[in-house]
Amino acid sequence: MSDWELGLLDSSSLKLLGGVVVVLVVATVIAWLLGRRLGPMSTIVNLKQRINAWWLMVALIGAVLAAGETVTIVLFLLLSLLALREFITISPTGRGDHKVLVWLVFIIPAVHYWFLWEHWYGMFSVFIPVYAFLFLPTRNALAGQTAGFLQRTAAIQWALMVCVYALSYAPALLQLPLAMEAGRDAAEGSAPGTGGATGAHLLLFLLIVVQGSDVLQYVWGKTLGRHPIAPSVSPNKTWEGFIGGVLSATALGAALWWITPFNPLMAALLALISCVMGFAGGLVMSAIKRDRGIKDFGSTIPGHGGIMDRLDSLCFAAPVFFHAVRFFYT
């Protein structure tokens, strides 16, 4: 069994996914029992929808990892585009921005993910924050509409940074292992898939810790939450939920050290950083939603809302996790 591999999955990843499946089975049974006891309350209906969506999301991530790095990158490109669509829908853009939005949606993400796919770290890391950042306002100034220029441009740049640049750090983890083993120069321009199963372990570690932290914050908040952290931003985010969720997700990360190249202490530390960043992402997106007078970014994922409602924490955690690992381990 130890030699078993399929795409980027090996037996360790399979054990990890198996563990997630066990948790989902337990959650499904609990939700079913609660539903029978309490009847079709809206909270229970929402809980069941959320769990069903988790089944699909776990199946999807397992499937793309089995299919290899290229397919995984394509999935994240699609997620970026769907997130971008949600983000620009709530942004205060006007008709004068249409031509810049064409660049934003159809050209820049494809180029960025192309650099990512090529393992061209230099271009991958600077293309959006330098070139796209300077290009977009220039193109928009040429369109000639000055009213609200800074707000419109800032919203467009934010959409790109959060939905494309930050999110793409999650699949970028797949290329770190070669840099950790053979050095950064060897990793530059290496072929897709060279990160192998270790890359998938890093990605799964981050996903489980960050999404686990979201779920645990939700559970702790629902059961013990009393003191809201920022009531004007999100009444559902409480100190009890935050501390309980982050600590238990950090413990979860530490318990998963065996799948990562880290020792238990480093695994805990990286999990802690990721959870705090994940919380920050959720908080910031809540503030944006509150400002725009909406509850969810969309309705793509039943029970969860839009794509951005599920990925907000990952968008903030992935870049920091990536750079922390790259700094300390390569």
Next chain:
Amino acid sequence: MNVGRASRRSLAKLISAFAGARVVTAAGESELDLPEQAIYYANHSSHLDFLTIWAALPAGLQQRARPVAAKDYWGSGVRKAFAEQIFNAYLVERHGSSSHRQRTSDSGVSPKGQVEGMAEVLAAGDSLIIFPEGTRGDGETIAQFHGGLYKLARLHPEVPVVPVTLANLGRILPKGERIPVPHLSTVIFCEPLHLAPDEDKSTFLARARQVLVEGLAKHQGPQSADTARQDDGGSAPRSHPGQDNL
């Protein structure tokens, strides 16, 4: 014709997916309860408008819904084939230039035959999808309605008039642009209107237009920075969407 039907359904799904279209009733329900035959009318800001309404209709109703499209735009070449073969569109002549604002005030303004032709479509049992503004607007305001909607309602009082509010489609493909940029949109099927026996044209049209104005105020995305009102400031949470009317 099962292949044709299946491919039309797939096309409808594709259009809805691209337009990110959420289809709801005015009460926010996702279960539609639409009449067998209807005159659907909507606000008009994009070439995608009739495609999206068509795509949003349930399969059974979709087959018999005929979008009314302008012959000067959809009447030739690929567009004609597209409009007629796939969407079963009913093409009409637009009177002169739509920029002639004074023409909107005279009675009916349609050249002879336009409303009669649409009435025949209704008589044959089909539904119509029409845009009473006559031309595409900027997506944020709704122009005055032309008289055709009233005439049709008068000629066929038995057919319910269903208002459809289209929110955000104008941002996907604004007037004058060629490449659609995905945004999420909403298609809201409102409660059917019925022409009161003694209701005159301007009252009915004002009432019909008001439904769309209110729907748009409630569902339209954020106002663009260039048109946002000063007192809105762009920062206050919109806890009372209803007050944010146009």
